[in-house]
Structure formats: structure tokens, C-alpha cells
Amino acid sequence: MNFQPIDETSPDQLALEIKGVSKAYSRFPALNNVSLQARDKEFLALLGPSGSGKTTLLRVLAGLEKPDAGEVRFGGEDFLALPVRRRRVGMVFQHYALFRHMTVAQNIAFGLTVRPASERPAKSEIDDRVAKLLALVQLDALGGRFPSQLSGGQRQRVALARALAIEPRMLLLDEPFGALDAQVRRELRRWLRELHDQAGVTTVFVTHDQEEALDLADRVAILKDGELVQIGTPNEVYDNPATPFVFDFLGPSCRIPGVVDSGQLRVADWESAAAPGAPTGAVELFFRPDEVAFAPADGLGLPMHVQGFAQRGPDVRIDCRIGDQAFELQCRGDDLPPGVSVGSEARVRPMRPQVYAA
């Protein structure tokens, strides 16, 4: 990935600046002092579970919600002072919000036809633009259809074309793949990324699907309970989750209690050097169930009792107990690792453990 970190000293690279934005709905805080930035042409994911405030933040950017406090700037301009219709953000809604009584072509043309007469392109020019956008989203033949006559994936592309028609300064996508089945979702994901790179528009998209965020975005902002927990490139957040929540949210995880004492991490009877900067005292050790190395009972690692295994495509799932906790670990191959057998003791060593204060 040829990602370049944001240079905080050159603001002209920055497109979007969000500073200390808070928003509460009748005492329940939806956003709490959220600050983040996006570079020009960046593809930024807002990732979090439902209720984390990610959609609220997106609607604040669109102007559909007014924050109680904070600042939003776009291209140096005070965005909060602009009403929705003057922000020129293209928004794709979760359920697309296509105008059901208009054809696909009319939907796409809407943003152009509502312009004041002095700025409105000529009829033929609008038709041209619509045809180009239909081609861009690969729906050339469907301009005359109504939204209800389209599949989910087609609707989503119409919504995207409609948003792009106004030549938006920023593109906002709310769970763009949420209502689609898995295969369509993966296809559209790649296509959307290509489209973004072509169009060169700063894009913010909301998702609760960590795989989608990590796969698609330049940077991922992880939210929880209305607060920004971590922001970084997919590799940064995946390799160094800031909190147990982030670790847990980004993929399957195993946790096990331990102790860090004078630079040594001790879990059960296994001791290893603690990572620099690890907290001392009671800790929790987190690791991914597929980032482990197995060894016979006299080897290195956590003592485990192997209870069973199952073949899963290219992987083997190993059911085991470590102390009194049950785990499902994974390794590649079509048999148990050497030295490990069902019903016996073995050892397992997390390859990339994360340690958090308990």
C-alpha cells in the first residue's frame, strides 16, 4: 500500500476537518467530542457497531443533523454555516432513498434540474450527463425503469450515479453494501474503490463490517459509544488495536488473563518477554485464533488440552481448553500439527499477542 501519512503542517492537503463534534439526542449522547481529519481524495471508513454514532457523524457532515458543539470544515470553509443544499455533498443512503415515482434517468438528473435557472444546464446537456453517468454505473439500458423494477445492486448504483451527478465535493456513503448479498457486495466493493480512484472525490463511508472497512479504506476510524477510539490505516489498526474493543471488533479474538511483572509476561506456566510499553500488573492477553504456533507438550507456549478437530476448507479448527476456558483455534493444512493429537496435552503460542491492562 502506497499510503502517505497526513502531514499536519500542510493544511492545503486536508479536505475535511472535524473538531470536537458532540451531539446528544434527549440526553443520550450520540457523538462525544469527536475529532478527525481526511485528506483530499482520501477514502475514509467510519467503522463501529450499531449505536456507535457513525451514521450520526455522517449526517452531520451532510448537514442533515446539527451538532450541539464542535466544528466541521471542508476545504477550509465552515461547513456548519452552510445549509444542506449548499454543501454539495453526494450522499448515498443506506436504503438508497431513490425517488420511487421517478425513472432512473429522472432520479439521476434530479440534482441538476433543481438548480436555479441561471445555473441549470440546458436540457440536452443534462441528458448527456445522465447518459454518461448511466454508462459509468453500467446501467445504460435501464434509464427508463422505475427503482422498484431494479435489483438491490442496481439501485445502489443508481443512488451513486445520482450523488455523482451534482459533481460533489465529498461523497458520503451510509452502509453502502448493507442491504446486498455477500457476492454482489464483494463485486461492488472493488468497483466502488475503482470509481473513487477515478472520480478523485474525498469519500467517507459508514460500515459495521470490519472486513469491508479494512479492505476498502485508506484509513479507518473506529467509533464506540459516540467516541473515536482509534484512527489509522487498515494495517495500523489491525496490527496495533488501541483497546480490547478494537481488537475484538476487527476480527475473531481469544482472550486470556495473565500478569506482567518486571518485563515478563506470565500466562499459566508460560513466560515470555512482554512487549515494550506493555502495562504491568494484571493484564489480558489477546490473540487471533489463527495467529498461533503449536508445539508438543514439552515445547513452548500455553498448556492446552486438545478436545477435537474439524476440517474446514483449507483450515483445521482445533477445539481445546486452556486452563478452564474453551477455545477454537485454527491452523492451515488438512491435519493436526505434528505432536498434537486429540485427547492429549499440547502447547500453543500466540504469534502476535496484544496485552492490555485488565
Next chain:
Amino acid sequence: MMRAIRLPGAAPLMLALTLAVLGVLIVLPLGVVFQQALSKGLDAYLDPLKQPDALAAIRLTLTVAAISVPLNAVFGVMAAWAISKFEFKGKSLLITLIDLPFSMSPVVSGLVWVLLFGAQGWFGEWLIAHDVRIIFATTGLVLATVLVTLPFVARELIPLMQDQGADEEAAALTLGAGGFTTFWRITLPNIRWALLYGVLLCNARAMGEFGAVSVVSGSIRGLTTTLPLHIEVLYNDYDFVGAFAAASVLASLGLVTLVLKTLLEWRHAGELSAHRRN
């Protein structure tokens, strides 16, 4: 496994019962209205309808409906818009208030205007001093009708608009549309059939309302008697042919509304299925 219970002959029996009930309760009385009206021949039927009082009653009924229905259409759209597209405190109270005229006797809906604007009412003296007539005048009839028919349009629109949500409007705003454009080009087309349907129901009730109108009317012949009141006056005068002739006109107005409603439903259904076709 549960299976649907099959009773041989149940469907024809139910259908026969339904038809019998409809026949006795609706078709028969409606037939009687026209039979009675025409019992003494076409001339005897048409004659009472040519009377100035009768014509005045028809005109007044149409006038009152022509004023009340648009008022309630506008009110209904505004109320449904506010309730379905915005969050605010006291929303359920507002919905209950809109329903109130449905649960309240129409006589009460008439009486409140007398209590407010009648000679002995709160504003009675002031109105008399300024020579403004509300009770025993068209204004009063309109007020009473508006109150009774208040829920029709709003009730028709609220569930639909709640179901549709505010996303399309939000989308229109992000695409640069202003408030009025959004309403005119997005909201209104989405609710047009429900709105027309509500307006028709509202109109039918506005023309047929008796109780509330009767309280504020004072039954001044040729001036404040609407068609339903005119029928009562004639009936009380033992002018049965006249009463039934007027009743047949009122019934016809209702039937026209019904036919329009049915046509709309057909049209709407056609549009719906066209949209569902893939």
C-alpha cells in the same frame, strides 16, 4: 403440522350471509330512497328539487364542502408532514388530538362553536357589537364541518408518510433542492393517491354531516339549511316525496364519491403492480 381447516360449503355460506346483510342494511334502504322519491312519478320527483329552498340547500352543501375540504386537505398534509418527518415532544398527544373529532359526538363538535361564538358565548357580545355572524350563518356551518372532518386526510396520510420515512426528502436536500421544491417534487407525488383518497372521504362526510351542522345552523330555510338539514325539515313537514327526492340527491353525491374512490383504487393498484413487476 397444522393445516388449514376445510369446511365444504363454508365459503358459499359466508358469501351468502354477507350479501344478505349488505342487501338488508345497504341496498334495500338505498333502493327505498329512490323508490319513495320516484313513487309519484318523475315530475313529482323533480318538482321539489326545483324549489328555491332545495336549490339553496344544494348550493350551500357544495359551498360548505368546497371550503372545508381544501382547508382540511391543507391541514392534513401539514399535520402528517410534521408528525411523520420530524421528531418532537408531544407527538403522540398531537395524534390523539387529531383523532378526537372521530371519538367525539358531532353534536358536541357543533355545540363548542355555539359556546364560543353564540349570543351567550365567550365572544358573543363582541361579535354582536361588531355585527359579525358566525352561528346561524355559513361561517358556523363551515367551522362545524371542518371540525368533524378534521381527521380524514391526516389519518390517511400519517401511516403512509411514516412508512415512507424522510430519506427521500433528505436525499433531495443533499442534491440541492430547497424546501418547497422538495415538497412539490418529492413529498406530494409520493402521497398523491392517499391524499386524493382522504379528500374524497372527507368530502363525502362534509356533504353528509348532520349533527354538528344542525346545532349551529338554526335551520333558516334557504339560508342555513344544508342538504341533510333540508331533508329533515321536509320530512318533519310530512313532505315525504320532497324529503326522499332531496335524500336521493345526497345519496347520489355519496355514490359519485364512491365511484371516484373505486376508480382511484383501480388506478392505484395498476400503478402499484406496474412498479412491482420486474
